[in-house]
Amino acid sequence: MTLLDFARGPALQWSLIILLFGVMWRIVGALLIMAKKDLSKPRRKTVLRDGLKTIATRSLPEHQFEKKIRFQHLSGYAWHIALFISVLFFAPHIMFFESVLGFGWPHLPNPIILVTAAIALAILLALLIRRVSHPVQRLISNADDYISVAVVIIPIVTGILAFAHLGARYETLLALHFLSVEALFVWFPFGKLMHTALTFPSRFDAGASFGRKGVKA
Amino acid sequence: MNVDSTAFRDFRQSLERLGTDVPADELSDDERVRRAKRTFMDKIDRHMAVDLETCIHCGMCAEACHYYEATQDEKYSPVYKFDPLRRFYRRELSPMRWLFRPFTKDLTAQDLEEWQELVYEACTGCGRCDMMCPMGVNISTLINVMREGLASAGMVPAELRALQTEQRDHKTLFGVGVEQLRELVGRLRQQGTEIPLDKERAEVLLLTTAAEVLLFPDALAASAEILNRTGVDWTLLSKSFEAANVGLVSGDEDSQRTASAGIVEQAKACSASTVILPESGHAYQALRWEGANEVGEALPFEVLAISEFIARELDSGRLKLKTAANGHSVTYHDPCRLGRHGGVIEQPRQVLKALGLDFHEADSNGRENFCCGGGCGEYVIRRSAPLRQKAFEIKKREFDETGADAVITSCANCRINLMIGAENAGWNKPVESLVETVAARLAD
Numbered sequence: 087m088t089l090l091d092f093a094r095g096p097a098l099q100w101s102l103i104i105l106l107f108g109v110m111w112r113i114v115g116a117l118l119i120m121a122k123k124d125l126s127k128p129r130r131k132t133v134l135r136d137g138l139k140t141i142a143t144r145s146l147p148e149h150q151f152e153k154k155i156r157f158q159h160l161s162g163y164a165w166h167i168a169l170f171i172s173v174l175f176f177a178p179h180i181m182f183f184e185s186v187l188g189f190g191w192p193h194l195p196n197p198i199i200l201v202t203a204a205i206a207l208a209i210l211l212a213l214l215i216r217r218v219s220h221p222v223q224r225l226i227s228n229a230d231d232y233i234s235v236a237v238v239i240i241p242i243v244t245g246i247l248a249f250a251h252l253g254a255r256y257e258t259l260l261a262l263h264f265l266s267v268e269a270l271f272v273w274f275p276f277g278k279l280m281h282t283a284l285t286f287p288s289r290f291d292a293g294a295s296f297g298r299k300g301v302k303a
Numbered sequence: 304m305n306v307d308s309t310a311f312r313d314f315r316q317s318l319e320r321l322g323t324d325v326p327a328d329e330l331s332d333d334e335r336v337r338r339a340k341r342t343f344m345d346k347i348d349r350h351m352a353v354d355l356e357t358c359i360h361c362g363m364c365a366e367a368c369h370y371y372e373a374t375q376d377e378k379y380s381p382v383y384k385f386d387p388l389r390r391f392y393r394r395e396l397s398p399m400r401w402l403f404r405p406f407t408k409d410l411t412a413q414d415l416e417e418w419q420e421l422v423y424e425a426c427t428g429c430g431r432c433d434m435m436c437p438m439g440v441n442i443s444t445l446i447n448v449m450r451e452g453l454a455s456a457g458m459v460p461a462e463l464r465a466l467q468t469e470q471r472d473h474k475t476l477f478g479v480g481v482e483q484l485r486e487l488v489g490r491l492r493q494q495g496t497e498i499p500l501d502k503e504r505a506e507v508l509l510l511t512t513a514a515e516v517l518l519f520p521d522a523l524a525a526s527a528e529i530l531n532r533t534g535v536d537w538t539l540l541s542k543s544f545e546a547a548n549v550g551l552v553s554g555d556e557d558s559q560r561t562a563s564a565g566i567v568e569q570a571k572a573c574s575a576s577t578v579i580l581p582e583s584g585h586a587y588q589a590l591r592w593e594g595a596n597e598v599g600e601a602l603p604f605e606v607l608a609i610s611e612f613i614a615r616e617l618d619s620g621r622l623k624l625k626t627a628a629n630g631h632s633v634t635y636h637d638p639c640r641l642g643r644h645g646g647v648i649e650q651p652r653q654v655l656k657a658l659g660l661d662f663h664e665a666d667s668n669g670r671e672n673f674c675c676g677g678g679c680g681e682y683v684i685r686r687s688a689p690l691r692q693k694a695f696e697i698k699k700r701e702f703d704e705t706g707a708d709a710v711i712t713s714c715a716n717c718r719i720n721l722m723i724g725a726e727n728a729g730w731n732k733p734v735e736s737l738v739e740t741v742a743a744r745l746a747d
Contacts, residue, residue: 115398116356121349125595127602129646144439150671151435154366162437221377222362226386229406231360276399281359281438288357289439291350296433299592300646301670303434 090257093264101268108275113283128298136297137290143303144289161209168206172199172242200249207242210235230277237273240266306722310518315723317477318683322465328457332412335456339415342455343391346448354440355392358382364442367435369673370425373693381432384421385445387414388452419458422449424687428552429639429674443644450554462683463553470549471558479513481541487516487523488539496524497531502538508575508604509539510546510566512583514715522582522715525742526609530579532745533621537579543569546586551593552680560597563589567598577605579612582738584638584678584714587645608641609738610713614650617657623746626659633735634663634707636698636721637672638714651713651737658744663705673697675712677720695724702732713737 087095130136147159173179177193184190214235217223244266246252248259274280296303330338347355365371365380377383387410393403428450430443453459459467470476488498499505509530515523530537543565550558570578580586589597591606607615616622635655641647648669655662667673676694681687698721702710710732712718721734 112356112398116352117349119347119349119352119396122596125599125601126592127595127605140439144437147435147437148671150667151363151367155363155435158361158363220362221375222365222371222380222383223360225377226360226362226380226382228360276402278359281357284353284357285438287353291353292433292436292439292441295350295441299644301643301648303439303670 088257088261090261090264093261093268097265097268101271105271105274109280109283112275112280116284117287124298126298129300130297133294133297136303137294140293140297140303141286141289144285144292161213165206165209165213168202168209169238171202172206172245175199196249200246203242203246203249207239207246210239210242214239233273234277234279237266237270237277238279241270305521306518311722314477314518314719318462319685321683322461322463325461325465325468327461328464330457335412335415335458336410339452339456340391340395340410342452343388343448344395346451347388347392347396350441351445351448352392352396354438354442354445355389356397357438358389358436358440359438361437363437364432364435364440367432368426369429369431369676369694369697370690372673373697374690378421379425381426381442381446384418384426385442385449387418388445388449415453415456415458418449419453419460420686422446422453423460423463424681424684425690427639427674427676427678427681429678430643431639431671431674434643434670447554451556452554454554454556459553459555460684460686462685463549463680466680466683467549467553467555467558470545470547471561474545476513476545476547476549477517479516479545481544483516484511484539484541484544487520491520491524491527494524496527498523498527499538501541502573504574505536505538506575507535507537507577507579508570508573509537509579509581510586511539511544511581512547512586512715513545514547514583514719515581518719519582519715519736519739521739521742522736525736525738526579526581528742528745529609529613529616529622529738533616538573540569540573546580546583546590548586548589549680551585551589556597559589559593563594563597566590567594567602570604575604577607577612579607579609581609582713582715582718582736584640584642584645584716585680587647588640591645608645608647608650608713610641610651610654611647613738613741614653617654624657624741625744625746626657627744630659630661631709632661632663632707633709633711633740634665634702634705635668635737636665636675636702636710636712636717636734637669638712638717639672639674639678641714642672643670647713651711654737654741655711658740660740661707663707665701665705667701673701675714675717675720676724678716682716682720682723691720692724692727695721695728698724699728699730707732709733709735711735711737711740 175194176199180190180193217227244263248263292303362380364382368379368381370379390407391410393407397403426446428443428447432442488500491498511523548559548562550562587608595602676691718734
């Protein structure tokens with residue numbers, strides 16, 4: 087078995103198993119903790135709309151806050167958009183998804199993908215520099231913050247190297263790209279990358295708890 | 304509308320002595336840690352678990368905090384203020400605790416000492432950070448659990464402990480009890496304000512606070528005038544007049560429950576269908592939003608802040624106001640626990656509009672308003688005075704920017720804290736009460 091066979095075969099399978107079971111375990115484990123019923127009389131009969139609204143609105147901070155967090159806000163948007171474009175619209179990625187899902191979708195030209203991947207990488211590095219240099223972020227950061235950045239940066243770097251055929255044989259670079267993505271899958275349920283899933287119940291709770299008091303959250 | 308300057312000076316002097324004779328809780332370090340952990344375990348629920356799992360350490364919450372804004376000191380970032388709780392959760396409750404435990408530092412007595420300052424002296428629980436968090440984490444709730452943990456570990460600051468003990472054991476606050484209330488009611492009656500006291504049955508029960516009795520008797524008189532004008536059947540009860548709830552702000556839930564239960568019992572005894580709270584943000588949170596949970600059943604009466612009541616009565620036409628002719632310009636300070644935490648944001652603005660005042664919003668207002676800097680009992684803690692004064696500068700700047708002649712608010716604690724800040728800063732803009740402003744303009 088070559089390194090690429092290993093990366094595409096058992097390593098991929100096991101990392102996906104850890105990803106799926108880990109995500110389920112963490113979400114279900116947190117949601118199973120009991121919560122007392124709030125006996126106070128709410129201002130509104132249902133707060134479903136408040137919860138759902140906050141899921142959307144927390145991506146668009148109000149002016150009063152926006153003016154202070156513009157860099158984080160805009161870099162957050164740019165990073166997530168660049169990542170999604172690079173992952174979802176690169177032709178070889180779509181071929182891979184098609185082999186798993188049975189269907190594909192149109193891809194973007196490679197130069198565009200290269201630019202978006204470079205943007206994603208640059209933003210992550212900028213955020214990492216900010217994390218070690220900004221007094222607040224430095225104080226509150228722990229190993230998870232750095233590991234999570236590392237497991238996201240490495241697949242982007244190996245992806246760019248494989249795309250450009252730089253530094254080693256293509257098969258080796260491709261295998262390293264697979265393995266780095268699998269490292270991300272394995273780390274995902276244990277670190278803060280879980281915010282991808284948990285931000286929905288968390289924002290919903292914020293919207294619902296303030297909503298029952300008649301306050302837009 | 305004027306505050307008796309002698310009473311205010313005496314009150315400030317009494318704050319200098321508050322808690323100096325209260326003995327410290329002599330618990331061993333191990334016992335403190337054990338108690339704090341037990342409280343954390345009891346208090347963390349599903350919502351908090353999701354919040355603790357979701358925080359991404361972005362640090363944006365710091366930008367919402369008035370203490371961080373005023374000092375740029377990173378230790379005042381809200382996310383740091385609940386760090387011991389986060390660590391406890393990761394070691395003891397997280398679904399991944401089997402992995403996190405060896406890598407997560409256990410809670411120590413030194414942590415409790417360090418966080419006592421951050422939680423009691425550098426957080427008013429204002430919840431502005433709750434509005435900022437991109438993940439929707441209810442940060443102030445987590446910091447409040449920190450307060451409760453510290454309270455159970457016997458680490459409530461002496462000033463708050465003195466008030467908590469006084470309210471629990473003597474049913475007084477700042478020395479104000481039944482006798483002082485009766486004396487004030489007598490005085491207000493002599494001045495022509497009709498105040499029904501200790502009626503056996505009444506539709507509406509009005510509460511007041513020691514702060515009103517001591518410093519703002521005009522606010523109590525104003526509430527009485529307004530209630531009389533609406534024609535409702537109401538009473539004050541000498542057995543249960545105090546709306547303030549020190550347990551809520553100190554983090555001592557037993558004291559909080561006792562105070563709330565006392566009000567509920569008396570309101571039931573006089574068959575009140577409505578309880579009206581005076582100008583006090585935390586009292587509103589204690590009874591309106593936490594009262595039912597503390598006594599373990601839905602409240603059999605409606606709870607209204609006095610500003611909510613006034614807005615409702617204006618709406619119904621039972622209360623009419625004289626519109627100001629000279630365009631007195633004012634701004635409004637939203638008390639955190641009445642506004643952001645309570646949902647009473649539009650009602651005071653409706654009232655100000657009905658008064659026809661020249662109203663100017665401050666840069667931060669409503670759900671995004673900056674705290675007065677002394678909420679959650681912090682204004683009584685001497686050690687935090689320099690920090691509070693720095694936070695006051697934010698309010699001062701914002702109020703000045705509005706160009707308004709006066710600041711109106713609807714919370715006695717906010718008013719006291721703003722008045723202290725103003726006096727220290729030599730700033731002479733008056734800080735007035737909404738209810739007093741309304742009572743001065745009642746139409747026939």
